[in-house]
Amino acid sequence: MIIKVHPLPMTSILTNLFDGVAYGMLLFVLACGLAVTLGLMNFVNLAHGAFAMAGGYVCMVLVNRMGWPFFAALPLAFVSSAAIGIVLERTLYRHLYTRSHLDQVLFTIGLTFMSVAAVDYIQGSSRVFINLPAALQGQFDLFGVGIGRYRLMIIVICGLLTIALQMVLAKTRFGSRLRAAVDDPRAASGLGINVPQVFAFTFAFGCGLAGLGGALSAEILGLDPYFPLKFMIYFLIVVTVGGSSSITGPFLASLLLGIGDVAGKYYVPKMGPFVIYTMMIVILIWRPNGLFGRTAAR
Amino acid sequence: MSAASDVGHHAQRQARWHYGEIAFWLIVLACGFAFPTRYLIMTDILRLALFTMSLDLILGYAGIVSLGHAAFFGVGAYAAGLLALHGIVKEPVLALIVAGLAAMVLGFATSFLVIRGVDLTRLMVTLGIALLLEALAERFSNITGGTDGLQGIEMQPIFGEIPFDMFGKAGFFYSLAVLFLLFLFARRVVHSPFGLSLRAIKNNPLRAAAIGIPVNRRLIAIYTLAAFYAGVAGALFTQTTAIASLDVFAFERSADLMLVLVIGGTGYLYGGLVGAVIFRMLQEVFSTITPQYWQFWIGLVLVVIVLIGRQRLHRWVLYVPNLIIKQIAGRKAVVAVPESEA
Numbered sequence: 001m002i003i004k005v006h007p008l009p010m011t012s013i014l015t016n017l018f019d020g021v022a023y024g025m026l027l028f029v030l031a032c033g034l035a036v037t038l039g040l041m042n043f044v045n046l047a048h049g050a051f052a053m054a055g056g057y058v059c060m061v062l063v064n065r066m067g068w069p070f071f072a073a074l075p076l077a078f079v080s081s082a083a084i085g086i087v088l089e090r091t092l093y094r095h096l097y098t099r100s101h102l103d104q105v106l107f108t109i110g111l112t113f114m115s116v117a118a119v120d121y122i123q124g125s126s127r128v129f130i131n132l133p134a135a136l137q138g139q140f141d142l143f144g145v146g147i148g149r150y151r152l153m154i155i156v157i158c159g160l161l162t163i164a165l166q167m168v169l170a171k172t173r174f175g176s177r178l179r180a181a182v183d184d185p186r187a188a189s190g191l192g193i194n195v196p197q198v199f200a201f202t203f204a205f206g207c208g209l210a211g212l213g214g215a216l217s218a219e220i221l222g223l224d225p226y227f228p229l230k231f232m233i234y235f236l237i238v239v240t241v242g243g244s245s246s247i248t249g250p251f252l253a254s255l256l257l258g259i260g261d262v263a264g265k266y267y268v269p270k271m272g273p274f275v276i277y278t279m280m281i282v283i284l285i286w287r288p289n290g291l292f293g294r295t296a297a298r
Numbered sequence: 299m300s301a302a303s304d305v306g307h308h309a310q311r312q313a314r315w316h317y318g319e320i321a322f323w324l325i326v327l328a329c330g331f332a333f334p335t336r337y338l339i340m341t342d343i344l345r346l347a348l349f350t351m352s353l354d355l356i357l358g359y360a361g362i363v364s365l366g367h368a369a370f371f372g373v374g375a376y377a378a379g380l381l382a383l384h385g386i387v388k389e390p391v392l393a394l395i396v397a398g399l400a401a402m403v404l405g406f407a408t409s410f411l412v413i414r415g416v417d418l419t420r421l422m423v424t425l426g427i428a429l430l431l432e433a434l435a436e437r438f439s440n441i442t443g444g445t446d447g448l449q450g451i452e453m454q455p456i457f458g459e460i461p462f463d464m465f466g467k468a469g470f471f472y473s474l475a476v477l478f479l480l481f482l483f484a485r486r487v488v489h490s491p492f493g494l495s496l497r498a499i500k501n502n503p504l505r506a507a508a509i510g511i512p513v514n515r516r517l518i519a520i521y522t523l524a525a526f527y528a529g530v531a532g533a534l535f536t537q538t539t540a541i542a543s544l545d546v547f548a549f550e551r552s553a554d555l556m557l558v559l560v561i562g563g564t565g566y567l568y569g570g571l572v573g574a575v576i577f578r579m580l581q582e583v584f585s586t587i588t589p590q591y592w593q594f595w596i597g598l599v600l601v602v603i604v605l606i607g608r609q610r611l612h613r614w615v616l617y618v619p620n621l622i623i624k625q626i627a628g629r630k631a632v633v634a635v636p637e638s639e640a
Contacts, residue, residue: 044418095605101417102363103604106560109553110600117594229549233429240422274437277430281411284423288415 014145016266017259022151024258025158026220028251030213031238033206035250038239040182041199044101046108048210048235049228050115055081055211056223057123060130070133074215081211086204112228120225127224154216165247178202237280243290253291313489330470337466343574344473345534350558350570351484352527358564359488360520361500362412365421365552366428370401370525372546374532379448379542388454390537397533398526405525409518432547447543469538476534480527484567496520557600563612
């Protein structure tokens with residue numbers, strides 16, 4: 001094994017920080033749908049990564065095989081994942097909201113296995129890459145700090161999405177309906193809020209975001225049929241560590257996880273994912289409801 | 299009849315050996331003689347059955363959902379492999395116990411983390427521990443052999459008398475003996491007052507605590523015991539296949555394990571044995587249809603089982619046997635529907 005000796009000047013720290021932030025933001029977009037289903041609706045959805053993978057593959061097929069421009073394919077990745085999400089929610093998921101956690105775990109593991117094998121069957125088991133436009137390739141220097149163009153785009157897109165999400169949740173009528181439905185479904189339906197509809201819509205939107213995240217992450221995380229299994233733990237970490245009281249918790253948790261993972265892989269490559277798992281277990285023991293959690297999971 | 303003696307009476311009647319059970323074990327033993335060419339797959343089923351029994355102890359009786367039970371399996375597997383490879387404990391049975399104890403120590407240490415928190419935290423912590431161990435095994439590749447696994451394990455004869463043969467005959471009967479002994483012990487445990495208190499905890503921890511059951515201590519005890527069982531299963535894996543590789547810790551192993559238990563049914567100990575047989579047969583069928591994509595069908599089975607509902611499924615499966623028993627014996631069926639998971 002070759003051990004790389006890294007210099008530790010300020011610029012390399014900043015570049016790593018930048019990469020970490022991009023990675024974290026990506027994780028947030030991937031996982032924030034899960035924050036709603038798992039954190040708010042208390043549904044253990046281990047198949048969340050499958051929706052992300054679906055979006056990634058849709059984007060890949062559109063760009064590589066059909067020659068669509070990358071930025072036109074991104075919304076379609078969102079839409080297709082959301083469509084799959086709403087179909088599954090209406091037909092399968094909604095029957096399981098009231099079932100035990102064991103049933104939910106079994107069901108979603110089953111879905112994950114099916115998605116892995118299905119994608120393997122359709123697209124092959126090797127890693128796929130999405131052809132990026134030239135404008136997004138390479139990096140430029142900003143005050144000596146290497147900034148990857150693609151990562152900068154991820155930060156911009158994900159940052160805007162986060163702000164938009166926060167605004168929707170806090171300011172719009174739908175946002176207040178969702179918060180009401182989550183706080184107390186019975187009282188909310190008593191007030192005339194169509195709770196199942198709100199949940200279905202939120203679920204679909206979360207799946208769509210995951211699909212968008214999947215499309216964006218092909219370049220950074222790597223996209224292959226085992227994506228849902230490989231990154232399941234990361235999504236779960238974001239949600240459980242971040243708690244579910246607002247989207248700020250998961251957001252901060254994603255950033256922490258992203259920066260920690262990138263820095264860990266760069267500075268202590270031999271420890272591998274060890275750092276992340278240890279951190280997660282310690283945090284969960286220390287605060288079982290997450291770092292930024294508000295109430296116990298019901 | 300007072301309530302206490304009523305409960306005692308029921309518990310005792312449940313604990314008695316039924317003819318069905320004796321017949322079951324005789325059939326298992328008979329399989330060993332009936333299919334001399336199939337020792338390898340049958341040994342595999344026995345190992346899986348033992349591993350599943352371990353999960354049944356914590357899931358079926360104590361209600362702890364674990365996504366990382368492979369952690370203990372892996373520790374047992376590597377412990378047995380290392381003991382044999384470096385000749386620390388040469389005798390397989392002794393090595394088996396030592397490997398089980400190693401897993402047990404880990405189980406005891408991690409049980410404190412697991413009993414804290416709700417289902418979700420448990421899922422995450424168990425999953426995290428398994429992943430952590432996998433990462434550790436990969437990191438310390440000078441000890442574990444990394445991705446290549448432990449190679450060149452040579453097993454000494456059992457008790458210094460019976461060597462492992464290449465057809466797996468000795469391995470099969472060795473595994474069967476271990477499984478049966480551990481089954482006897484598990485059966486004793488779950489029908490003891492201790493086992494009854496576990497069921498009380500599973501049904502309602504708060505109420506169990508209110509009637510004076512030390513909930514946390516009981517959970518720690520059963521989790522530690524289950525870890526021992528899983529460790530022995532892992533050690534059997536290494537001893538009968540002479541390999542230990544990183545995939546002993548894999549998430550798929552823990553997930554498959556849940557499927558096996560769910561197919562077989564939780565909370566009556568035979569679930570592991572029945573489930574293991576059905577699971578391996580399913581796997582065989584699926585991999586002949588689509589060799590590379592059998593995971594798809596396994597996933598489909600999981601989804602269907604959950605959607606139909608496990609209880610309803612078991613009622614359907616047991617309908618015919620129960621009908622026959624009712625006709626012949628003229629009494630209520632002894633094959634009970636496993637307890638619900640709610």
